[in-house]
Amino acid sequence: MNRDAIISCQGLQKRYSYKLALNGLTLEIPRGRIVGLLGPNGSGKTTFIKLVSGLLTPTAGELLVGGHRPGVESKRIVSYLPERTYLNDWMRVEGILEMFSDFYPDFNEAKARDMLERLGINPKDKLKTMSKGTKEKVQLILVMSREAELYLLDEPIGGVDPAARDYILDTIISNYSENATVLISTHLISDIEKVLDEVVFIKNGQMVLQSSVDDIRENRGVSVDQLFREEFRC
Amino acid sequence: MLGKLIKYEFKATGRLLLPVYGALLLMGGVVNLGLTLQGKLPVLKFAQGVLIFAYVALMVAAFALSFFVVISRFYKNLICDEGYLMFTLPVKASTHLLAKTVVSTVWSLTTAAVAAGSLLLMGAGHGVISKLPGALRMADAAIKGELGMGVSELLLWTLFTFLISMVMTNLMCYLSISIGQFGRGHRILTSVGAYLVLNVVVQSISTVALLISCLFTGLDFFGDVPIGQLAGFLRMVFALSIGLSVFFGICFYLGSNFILSKKLNLE
Numbered sequence: 225m226n227r228d229a230i231i232s233c234q235g236l237q238k239r240y241s242y243k244l245a246l247n248g249l250t251l252e253i254p255r256g257r258i259v260g261l262l263g264p265n266g267s268g269k270t271t272f273i274k275l276v277s278g279l280l281t282p283t284a285g286e287l288l289v290g291g292h293r294p295g296v297e298s299k300r301i302v303s304y305l306p307e308r309t310y311l312n313d314w315m316r317v318e319g320i321l322e323m324f325s326d327f328y329p330d331f332n333e334a335k336a337r338d339m340l341e342r343l344g345i346n347p348k349d350k351l352k353t354m355s356k357g358t359k360e361k362v363q364l365i366l367v368m369s370r371e372a373e374l375y376l377l378d379e380p381i382g383g384v385d386p387a388a389r390d391y392i393l394d395t396i397i398s399n400y401s402e403n404a405t406v407l408i409s410t411h412l413i414s415d416i417e418k419v420l421d422e423v424v425f426i427k428n429g430q431m432v433l434q435s436s437v438d439d440i441r442e443n444r445g446v447s448v449d450q451l452f453r454e455e456f457r458c
Numbered sequence: 459m460l461g462k463l464i465k466y467e468f469k470a471t472g473r474l475l476l477p478v479y480g481a482l483l484l485m486g487g488v489v490n491l492g493l494t495l496q497g498k499l500p501v502l503k504f505a506q507g508v509l510i511f512a513y514v515a516l517m518v519a520a521f522a523l524s525f526f527v528v529i530s531r532f533y534k535n536l537i538c539d540e541g542y543l544m545f546t547l548p549v550k551a552s553t554h555l556l557a558k559t560v561v562s563t564v565w566s567l568t569t570a571a572v573a574a575g576s577l578l579l580m581g582a583g584h585g586v587i588s589k590l591p592g593a594l595r596m597a598d599a600a601i602k603g604e605l606g607m608g609v610s611e612l613l614l615w616t617l618f619t620f621l622i623s624m625v626m627t628n629l630m631c632y633l634s635i636s637i638g639q640f641g642r643g644h645r646i647l648t649s650v651g652a653y654l655v656l657n658v659v660v661q662s663i664s665t666v667a668l669l670i671s672c673l674f675t676g677l678d679f680f681g682d683v684p685i686g687q688l689a690g691f692l693r694m695v696f697a698l699s700i701g702l703s704v705f706f707g708i709c710f711y712l713g714s715n716f717i718l719s720k721k722l723n724l725e
Binding site: 240241242274277278279280281295296297299300302304306308309310311312314319323326327328 | 470473535539540542545721722
């Protein structure tokens with residue numbers, strides 16, 4: 225497997241008692257690219273991301289993240305934004321800032337405070353009192369304030385209004401480290417297409433396509449959104 | 459990293475438990491005050507019963523709450539949504555488990571110490587503390603006559619057994635909750651089921667162990683223990699109880715560690 229790729233997997237399988245979520249997935253995600261992990265609901269996107277972030281253990285196959293099996297070393301270089309809010313409800317914002325600073329040497333607290341201030345979020349506010357949308361923004365700021373090698377964003381714009389979507393995409397583009405990879409999993413293609421360098425289509429737990437966005441547009445003459453609709457027609 | 463995790467554990471649990479400890483100590487003081495005032499205002503005698511009842515209720519609540527806070531913290535912080543944050547920190551699962559075990563043990567011991575302190579506070583100034591050595595001497599003579607063992611030895615055995623079993627119970631709950639994460643959509647139910655099964659296993663093994671010990675010492679498991687052998691029998695039961703608690707505690711810890719390190723499947 226290519227140890228220069230930020231993510232490298234071969235024959236990756238994840239079986240639950242009720243379902244085979246990943247069925248022999250083989251792919252490589254290069255460094256320094258914004259990659260879209262695209263597929264319909266239940267195709268295995270979240271399962272793959274959770275395996276890369278170390279929240280699940282594979283049933284079979286090989287997976288390397290930054291040259292390491294998912295573990296303490298890979299978690300140091302990966303910044304993960306899940307679909308759900310994972311913050312300790314009882315904490316204040318400054319508490320969670322302190323926690324990120326404590327555990328992640330690459331966390332840029334000044335940058336995070338600046339972004340929070342621009343959004344009008346008071347660090348002394350309790351997370352419990354915030355709306356779901358505000359908590360999601362706090363989470364996004366925490367994740368993007370890390371100078372990580374890999375950002376894993378699981379459905380970052382699902383369930384938010386169009387203005388918030390633009391804000392989120394702008395935050396992602398203007399804050400990730402230059403040589404880092406951003407892997408965004410989503411089924412909202414048309415919104416995200418403009419920021420992507422590369423796409424991976426995933427279906428029934430397997431990769432069906434990996435291509436640069438330029439290649440799709442120039443050689444196939446379609447947008448990614450159109451290709452997606454063709455590929456995953458019901 | 460362990461130190462940092464322990465810091466956040468204490469922050470998260472202390473904010474709930476410290477006020478309870480404060481209330482318990484305060485209540486001890488209030489009862490003490492009640493006893494003092496009662497001497498000067500006999501009409502307050504009726505309130506004594508109410509105060510004592512409230513005090514006992516608060517004591518029971520303190521122990522129950524201390525247990526609940528520690529167990530629910532494990533569930534909420536590792537198996538629920540917060541687990542997505544905790545298990546993506548660059549920290550081994552075993553370190554998470556160790557941090558929670560250390561903190562829950564400290565809280566279990568602190569609850570017992572605060573309860574004792576509160577009792578002393580309740581009796582201070584009413585001659586309870588000055589009368590204590592005399593009362594202990596009387597109890598010592600009485601218990602030695604019945605059991606062949608002094609009161610201080612009996613108290614020490616009881617205290618030690620109680621504290622170790624508190625820690626073992628915490629670890630049994632941790633393992634039950636770790637097993638519970640396999641119960642997709644029914645995590646709490648699976649945890650409760652696992653707890654009941656583990657309880658049955660612990661009780662069964664303990665009974666068998668006691669039976670075997672009786673066989674070895676020549677005591678009749680089903681009959682009465684002769685008076686002369688009572689002290690020895692008690693020491694054996696206590697030692698066995700402590701030994702088994704330590705053994706089970708280690709097994710539960712290793713089990714939780716294995717599941718969280720190798721079989722993590724956060725929903």
